[in-house]
Amino acid sequence: MFKRVYKQLLLWILVVVPASVAMANEKEKQAVIDQTIKLETLRVVKDAAQLVEDVGYPEISRMKIYLSHGAGKYFGISKVTVQLDGADRASYEYNDKQRQALLRGASNRVYIGSVSEGIHELVVVFEGVDRKRNIIKKARTWLFDKYPGEFIAVLNVSDDEGALRPAFDFKIIKGEK
Amino acid sequence: MKHFLLLIILLLPNLVVATEDEVSRLYLSEIMYHRMLDNNFDAITRYLYTTEKNELELNANNQAYIASIYLNYDLHSQVKSMLDYLIKNDSPLIRDTSWFYLGKLHYKNKRIKSAVDTFSKIEGKLSPEEQEIKHIMYGVMAINDGRYDTAVDELNKVGTASVFAPFINYNIAIARMKKGNDTVALAETLTKLAEGQKKGTALSYIFADQIYTTLGYVLLQNKEYEKAKQYFRKVTLDGHLATRALQGMIYTLSEQHEYAKALNLSLQLIKMTIGNEAIHHAYIVIPYILQRLDDTEKAMAFYQHAVEYFGQQRVELKNYMNKTRRGDFDQYLLDIEKIMNVNDWVEDDEMARLFRFVSTLDEWRDAVYKYNEMKYLQKRLDDSFYELVIIEADVQAENRARYKKSLDDIASNKKRVQASIKWHQQYARHFVVKALNDQYDDVTDYLGQARFALAQFYDREEQRAKQLEIDKLRQQEEQKKQQAEAAAEPVRKKQK
Numbered sequence: 001m002f003k004r005v006y007k008q009l010l011l012w013i014l015v016v017v018p019a020s021v022a023m024a025n026e027k028e029k030q031a032v033i034d035q036t037i038k039l040e041t042l043r044v045v046k047d048a049a050q051l052v053e054d055v056g057y058p059e060i061s062r063m064k065i066y067l068s069h070g071a072g073k074y075f076g077i078s079k080v081t082v083q084l085d086g087a088d089r090a091s092y093e094y095n096d097k098q099r100q101a102l103l104r105g106a107s108n109r110v111y112i113g114s115v116s117e118g119i120h121e122l123v124v125v126f127e128g129v130d131r132k133r134n135i136i137k138k139a140r141t142w143l144f145d146k147y148p149g150e151f152i153a154v155l156n157v158s159d160d161e162g163a164l165r166p167a168f169d170f171k172i173i174k175g176e177k
Numbered sequence: 178m179k180h181f182l183l184l185i186i187l188l189l190p191n192l193v194v195a196t197e198d199e200v201s202r203l204y205l206s207e208i209m210y211h212r213m214l215d216n217n218f219d220a221i222t223r224y225l226y227t228t229e230k231n232e233l234e235l236n237a238n239n240q241a242y243i244a245s246i247y248l249n250y251d252l253h254s255q256v257k258s259m260l261d262y263l264i265k266n267d268s269p270l271i272r273d274t275s276w277f278y279l280g281k282l283h284y285k286n287k288r289i290k291s292a293v294d295t296f297s298k299i300e301g302k303l304s305p306e307e308q309e310i311k312h313i314m315y316g317v318m319a320i321n322d323g324r325y326d327t328a329v330d331e332l333n334k335v336g337t338a339s340v341f342a343p344f345i346n347y348n349i350a351i352a353r354m355k356k357g358n359d360t361v362a363l364a365e366t367l368t369k370l371a372e373g374q375k376k377g378t379a380l381s382y383i384f385a386d387q388i389y390t391t392l393g394y395v396l397l398q399n400k401e402y403e404k405a406k407q408y409f410r411k412v413t414l415d416g417h418l419a420t421r422a423l424q425g426m427i428y429t430l431s432e433q434h435e436y437a438k439a440l441n442l443s444l445q446l447i448k449m450t451i452g453n454e455a456i457h458h459a460y461i462v463i464p465y466i467l468q469r470l471d472d473t474e475k476a477m478a479f480y481q482h483a484v485e486y487f488g489q490q491r492v493e494l495k496n497y498m499n500k501t502r503r504g505d506f507d508q509y510l511l512d513i514e515k516i517m518n519v520n521d522w523v524e525d526d527e528m529a530r531l532f533r534f535v536s537t538l539d540e541w542r543d544a545v546y547k548y549n550e551m552k553y554l555q556k557r558l559d560d561s562f563y564e565l566v567i568i569e570a571d572v573q574a575e576n577r578a579r580y581k582k583s584l585d586d587i588a589s590n591k592k593r594v595q596a597s598i599k600w601h602q603q604y605a606r607h608f609v610v611k612a613l614n615d616q617y618d619d620v621t622d623y624l625g626q627a628r629f630a631l632a633q634f635y636d637r638e639e640q641r642a643k644q645l646e647i648d649k650l651r652q653q654e655e656q657k658k659q660q661a662e663a664a665a666e667p668v669r670k671k672q673k
Binding site: 026027030033034035037038039040041042043044045046047048049050051052054055056066068097098100101102104105106107108109152154173174 | 199200203206207209210212213214218221222225226229250251252253254255547550551554557558561562564565568571572573576579580582583586587590593594597600601604
């Protein structure tokens with residue numbers, strides 16, 4: 001009977017222990033491989049996104065609109081809808097976490113598309129809550145003249161302390177005539 | 178008309194034309210958006226995209242911010258070189274921020290001594306948020322080293338308004354308890370903390386359960402049994418700490434000699450999970466106590482029951498091991514959603530019992546996390562592939578080579594990702610089998626103990642039976658003697 005126990009013990013030492021050690025070593029090796037895979041995937045996905053953007057929205061007509069939320073005393077955004085020359089182009093909903101990110105200085109791209117050179121009308125509907133937690137909708141209209149080349153603009157929600165109400169701005173960062 | 182519109186544009190008060198470097202600031206704020214939503218993958222791809230197009234000009238402080246994103250995404254090799262470069266910067270603020278992130282990197286890699294050495298190189302003041310994190314890391318490191326006073330001092334340096342306040346209060350209380358300070362007062366503090374947490378999210382419930390379970394075990398150690406039971410009862414019954422709490426309850430009841438109740442709970446626990454130490458312990462302790470209380474019959478029956486139970490457990494554990502090896506449980510065991518929403522996992526089937534067994538094992542959670550991380554990469558590669566397929570018809574001659582290269586890169590990287598997924602799948606299986614095997618060994622030990630106790634019982638019973646036989650024979654002898662004497666008495670009287 002003891003012989004059997006010893007045999008099993010020996011087998012355990014010879015097989016199980018080295019297997020566990022080997023697994024631990026392999027785990028370390030795999031961690032290094034995973035780092036390379038992650039870096040490569042980031043690069044590959046970035047390259048593909050770049051190509052899709054270059055082909056889908058050529059630089060000459062490309063237009064990007066971002067949203068930033070400077071302060072949120074009088075308005076907290078929950079949805080933004082973008083219309084360009086009378087047609088719905090994009091809509092984006094924000095949850096608490098996303099709104100907090102905006103309030104902490106981050107910006108979100110709400111629209112990317114191709115727009116011809118010339119004058120265009122942009123209508124943006126901002127939905128959200130006011131100070132009393134009432135749901136409100138505010139629509140704003142802007143006209144802009146697009147130059148050939150990439151056009152980048154930012155919609156900014158801020159507080160108008162003088163009028164005690166929210167302010168909605170449209171700021172062109174790149175590409176206006 | 179066109180001129181009129183232009184005039185309107187120029188007169189519009191809210192329309193502002195910006196300068197070039199605002200583009201860079203905008204792109205950085207977009208990277209921040211992804212980072213703040215814990216979407217490190219998109220934050221890094223946006224960073225790579227904009228740097229390649231020379232649209233992002235980063236000062237050293239923002240470079241340190243980018244390094245922190247890489248750090249959060251566990252790309253340590255990249256971060257190290259970024260920070261090594263930044264710590265040579267002329268600005269003390271940049272140097273300090275870089276030392277801070279480098280220290281954090283060591284801390285994350287569990288190189289505690291290097292982390293402390295690196296933090297000590299910070300000359301000036303960090304930002305309030307970084308300062309907070311530094312104190313928390315120092316505090317947790319001190320608890321692990323058994324330097325409880327230092328831990329409390331460090332954690333107390335973080336303001337009460339901090340978002341980490343519940344975590345800090347918890348660790349302060351734990352450090353003081355471990356030092357042997359007044360547990361009752363601390364228990365009250367922690368209870369208030371836990372109750373406060375319960376008003377929050379699902380994660381807060383898990384945190385509250387953790388506080389109750391820890392408190393229960395600390396009070397059990399201090400032999401404050403009634404209070405320990407109170408805390409074990411507060412733990413959510415369908416939570417992932419339910420089995421630990423029940424286990425604590427069984428230990429407490431056993432200490433209080435309330436064996437019937439302990440046994441009832443053990444039977445409840447058997448239905449919830451496999452390979453539980455508390456149940457095994459109960460099956461050995463309860464008959465032992467019964468034996469000492471001279472309830473021999475019950476004790477023997479219990480040992481008999483224990484032998485059967487441990488035997489069944491061995492069969493069941495073998496069955497679980499075989500099924501895990503075959504991958505029968507992969508569908509559930511590798512689902513990160515199940516771990517995240519552990520409180521929703523209330524089924525009582527074979528899978529749920531195995532899940533409750535493995536869900537508290539850190540190594541397994543780590544394996545599942547890595548597996549799902551690779552699955553996410555696979556999904557991102559698939560998404561990119563489909564996006565490329567959609568634009569194929571629009572790709573002009575000048576972009577053809579780029580298009581082909583992109584598709585080739587996706588295909589070759591997908592192969593490597595798939596190999597990694599397979600590896601992590603195997604590792605997760607291997608780890609579960611290993612944990613089950615350890616349990617199998619423990620159960621075998623317990624089975625041996627139960628069999629030995631039972632054998633001793635039989636020996637003792639046999640000896641007792643023999644003794645009874647001897648006593649009986651002696652009694653019979655005695656009786657015969659008495660009868661013979663009684664029969665001889667009239668004869669003797671006659672002779673006289």
